[in-house]
Amino acid sequence: MPFGFGDQRNAEQCKRSICVNNPYLDSMKEDILYHLNLDTSSHDLPKEFGDVKFVCVGGSPWRMKAFTEYIAKELGMADPNGEYPNICEGTDRYAMYKVGPVLSVSHGMGIPSISIMLHELIKLLHHARCTDVTIMRIGTSGGIGLQPGTVVVTRQSVDSLFLPRFEQLVLGKTVVRNTELDVELAEELLQCGKELAEFQTVSGNTMCTLDFYEGQARLDGAFCSYTEEEKQNYLSEAYAAGVRNIEMESSVFAAMCKLSNIRAAVVCVTLLDRQKGDQLTSSHDILHSYQQRPQTLVGYYIKKKLDALKRN
Structure with missing residues (x-):
């Protein structure tokens, strides 16, 4: 592998954190997560997402909003007005919602669509310095x-x-x-x-x-x-x-x-x-x-x- 970034070595370096396997990220002044409408310069990602422990992903934006409403009630964190803003508002590619330590993200249909979302989601979790994260696709x-x-x-x-x-x-x-x-x-x-x-x-x-x-x-x-x-x-x-x-x-x-x-x-x-x-x-x-x-x-x-x- 190039740059000596072997899977085993990286796994040892970040047993609890997110491995990005890309040496170029550290030299970038700004990372634009284009399809999520987020970036590292105008967003305080550790403050906004650092507490995330569970990520649930699914195909449609509607389904992931429904999951957000469901998990909010289950965790006793339901918004009294039923308002759950789409964090990715401004892009029509994906939708993202957050309730406490739970992030809900749509990924579209098929390998290319979910692959794009995952690249940017993984970088988001990395930039936010999240640890011990569990991701589940429904x-x-x-x-x-x-x-x-x-x-x-x-x-x-x-x-x-x-x-x-x-x-x-x-x-x-x-x-x-x-x-x-x-x-x-x-x-x-x-x-x-x-x-x-x-x-x-x-x-x-x-x-x-x-x-x-x-x-x-x-x-x-x-x-x-x-x-x-x-x-x-x-x-x-x-x-x-x-x-x-x-x-x-x-x-x-x-x-x-x-x-x-x-x-x-x-x-x-x-x-x-x-x-x-x-x-x-x-x-x-x-x-x-x-x-x-x-x-x-x-x-x-x-x-x-x-x-x-x-x-x-």
């Missing part, structure tokens, strides 16, 4: 062999060949990065699911794809070059490899959090069983209730952790 997914509404806590993010890796092109060369997630955190979330007992929570591998249609073996896209039998065979192979759901962000999320020495988890609800169909036919109300389940689980986990810290 979202929706297509299940494999699971009842709709099942919440999957990801054990490993795998690619379309069912391998735990993320391939990043850097200077025209392929760099393969590890997609392991924090095992202890996953187990804690599964335990929280048992304690809640409001819906089924399972662990499994999550397949991360580059698109929503052909990459996920759907039959309902504009193009389809395979048969239904081939689709079913592929999904059966995925299930045999431990895959229980499919989405489009977990691989780069896991890889970047691991490089940054951040505890991370992926918690997604399944909206349908892909072995039984490709299109969503459930009512809006049912889908909305499913989408609330990851935030319920993660919110319970955060409250449990913060309550434990208060007792200690």
